Amino acid sequence: MKKSILLISILSMFLFLGAISAYGENGPLYVSYYEKYNITGKTLGDGTVNSTINSITGYIIINNTGKTINDTLSDVWVAVNISNNTTAPAVQVNNTPKPVFIESSAPTYTNLPQANTYIHIPVLPNNSYVIINFSINKSITGIPIIVSEAYSTNKIPSRKPSNWVVYINISRNISALPSTNTPVLVSMAKYLSNDSNNYGSNTWNLLNITGFTVNQGNVITYNGPYFTGNANDSLLWTGNILNSTQNASISINITGNNTYANRTATLEKYGFAVIFFEFNGTRSGTKVEGVYATGYCGASATKEGPFLNASSGKYEIWQTSANVSNTASEYYFNLTNVSIKAYNGTQYIQVLDPSSLSPIYNYSTTLNQIIAPGESWQSPKLNFTFDGVPVIWAGGIFKVADQNITLINRSVQETSQMGSSYIIVEEIYVVGSYLVKVTKHIVPNADGSYDVYIVVENIGSEKTPNYVYVYDLIPKNFTVSDEWVNRSTMLIANGSKVLTSNPRYNLSMWWALKSIYPGADGDGSYTDWNEIQNNQTVVIHYKLNGTGEFYPSDAFIVGIDPTNSLLPTTSPKITTVTGDINNNTEPLLALTTLLTTLTLIIRRAMNN
Numbered sequence: 001m002k003k004s005i006l007l008i009s010i011l012s013m014f015l016f017l018g019a020i021s022a023y024g025e026n027g028p029l030y031v032s033y034y035e036k037y038n039i040t041g042k043t044l045g046d047g048t049v050n051s052t053i054n055s056i057t058g059y060i061i062i063n064n065t066g067k068t069i070n071d072t073l074s075d076v077w078v079a080v081n082i083s084n085n086t087t088a089p090a091v092q093v094n095n096t097p098k099p100v101f102i103e104s105s106a107p108t109y110t111n112l113p114q115a116n117t118y119i120h121i122p123v124l125p126n127n128s129y130v131i132i133n134f135s136i137n138k139s140i141t142g143i144p145i146i147v148s149e150a151y152s153t154n155k156i157p158s159r160k161p162s163n164w165v166v167y168i169n170i171s172r173n174i175s176a177l178p179s180t181n182t183p184v185l186v187s188m189a190k191y192l193s194n195d196s197n198n199y200g201s202n203t204w205n206l207l208n209i210t211g212f213t214v215n216q217g218n219v220i221t222y223n224g225p226y227f228t229g230n231a232n233d234s235l236l237w238t239g240n241i242l243n244s245t246q247n248a249s250i251s252i253n254i255t256g257n258n259t260y261a262n263r264t265a266t267l268e269k270y271g272f273a274v275i276f277f278e279f280n281g282t283r284s285g286t287k288v289e290g291v292y293a294t295g296y297c298g299a300s301a302t303k304e305g306p307f308l309n310a311s312s313g314k315y316e317i318w319q320t321s322a323n324v325s326n327t328a329s330e331y332y333f334n335l336t337n338v339s340i341k342a343y344n345g346t347q348y349i350q351v352l353d354p355s356s357l358s359p360i361y362n363y364s365t366t367l368n369q370i371i372a373p374g375e376s377w378q379s380p381k382l383n384f385t386f387d388g389v390p391v392i393w394a395g396g397i398f399k400v401a402d403q404n405i406t407l408i409n410r411s412v413q414e415t416s417q418m419g420s421s422y423i424i425v426e427e428i429y430v431v432g433s434y435l436v437k438v439t440k441h442i443v444p445n446a447d448g449s450y451d452v453y454i455v456v457e458n459i460g461s462e463k464t465p466n467y468v469y470v471y472d473l474i475p476k477n478f479t480v481s482d483e484w485v486n487r488s489t490m491l492i493a494n495g496s497k498v499l500t501s502n503p504r505y506n507l508s509m510w511w512a513l514k515s516i517y518p519g520a521d522g523d524g525s526y527t528d529w530n531e532i533q534n535n536q537t538v539v540i541h542y543k544l545n546g547t548g549e550f551y552p553s554d555a556f557i558v559g560i561d562p563t564n565s566l567l568p569t570t571s572p573k574i575t576t577v578t579g580d581i582n583n584n585t586e587p588l589l590a591l592t593t594l595l596t597t598l599t600l601i602i603r604r605a606m607n608n
Contacts (some may be wrong), residue, residue, distance in 0.1 A: 207256045453539055495510055
């Protein structure tokens with residue numbers, strides 16, 4: 001009687017987006033899109049495989065492979081045009097400390113291109129990733145590869161060891177590929193099985209691979225998981241390329257013994273093959289259009305004055321400059337813009353909201369400056385005239401250098417590890433010959449909250465006056481807790497004001513500090529206990545926690561305003577600088593105010 005042998009082949013396909021030009025090969029920020037086809041085929045060894053597409057799933061992976069906590073990314077936005085999907089995109093994997101949001105639009109400050117879907121990741125620590133998936137209409141395409149399978153014999157006897165050869169040939173189905181020149185990378189795992197739950201039959205007491213021959217690629221055999229007993233029952237075939245000049249072919253020699261005892265022929269399952277293949281291009285038309293994220297950088301600014309204006313005879317000339325340092329471990333940043341705005345300090349202390357004021361000085365410059373990890377950029381000194389106390393905003397725009405964005409055209413092994421910190425802003429405030437430097441640290445915690453440390457240092461040569469004011473703005477959807485000052489004896493007063501009309505911030509906070517002694521080293525450390533005990537450094541702390549959808553890139557320092565005014569709500573205008581400052585015996589000293597805001601932008605507009 002004739003007995004046929006059944007082979008079940010499971011084919012899974014990974015199809016990666018190749019229409020976007022790859023600018024780098026080593027990340028550390030990887031954004032990839034791929035489509036996975038789940039295909040089931042059956043064969044009787046007659047040279048054909050009857051296959052069916054069960055499903056097509058699209059995957060978007062945003063993966064920060066930075067090696068240290070300095071490479072944490074925040075406020076990440078990915079613009080995607082999704083096509084031919086049958087289900088809405090959803091978050092499949094999120095090992096970041098905060099929720100991930102899928103939006104229909106992105107904030108204007110991201111400057112992302114038009115798309116129908118935007119993925120928003122508030123915090124993306126180093127060595128963490130997010131996967132978004134959705135189902136794709138499987139009727140849009142055919143099966144991209146053609147598999148034929150034949151046996152050297154169409155029947156074997158039972159109850160004795162038998163040998164047969166399996167011939168498998170894999171070629172391209174050009175009609176289901178992006179173009180006739182599209183190459184396909186193929187690998188195959190072959191499993192012999194006597195497990196009825198895994199395409200096998202328990203009537204087999206021997207199954208073994210005794211040899212193989214291939215026309216390309218590499219092969220290893222081993223003792224696999226689906227045959228009971230110690231046998232060489234599994235095979236892995238990798239490194240095969242299908243193109244217009246070559247297919248992939250393999251011959252596998254098998255020895256088997258089946259215990260079936262009836263006289264009539266029966267089909268006995270003896271294993272399965274899993275074929276993986278990938279190529280550039282998609283069939284759904286889904287495209288990643290662009291990426292925006294904030295990163296880890298430090299910035300400082302100096303301001304000096306007022307100096308005598310020989311024309312007017314008044315002390316009304318101010319000088320300011322900015323320094324931008326790259327404190328990330330692996331990211332290169334492209335500094336594209338630096339802007340400085342000065343506001344009337346008397347007006348600012350009344351409203352604590354710069355969005356409601358017009359600047360008295362406005363400077364902006366366009367750059368194309370690459371800043372490597374550990375390096376910095378220094379601006380020239382800028383002069384402006386103001387017969388009063390100015391509050392200065394300094395802002396910068398960064399985008400990641402091209403070599404730091406990699407679009408993946410291959411399978412990605414994802415891992416999960418959270419934990420990171422970063423410095424967003426440094427500010428410097430100068431009163432005459434006194435130089436006050438302010439550094440703000442935002443340290444992410446595992447639960448998604450942030451410990452905020454504002455370090456105020458006097459790196460000058462003389463003691464500051466009393467009432468050194470520090471201002472801060474709290475973004476919308478953030479709450480503040482665990483507020484303290486180290487040392488507490490340095491705090492004169494503090495307060496806050498709820499902002500009702502500001503589109504990005506809901507709370508303005510201020511602290512008034514006592515005189516800060518000179519001699520700090522300016523390293524911005526919030527654990528320099530010697531300087532803290534000597535009143536050379538004052539540390540302000542609070543905990544910041546985002547709720548709902550929030551934007552960590554908005555959490556920056558606002559300003560600092562040392563003054564020896566006796567009232568914590570005033571910021572007087574001074575026109576002379578004389579006398580012994582330490583004893584405060586002369587009229588009030590000239591004041592300066594620095595407000596530095598730098599936002600790191602890792603922006604990458606992808607080509608189609």
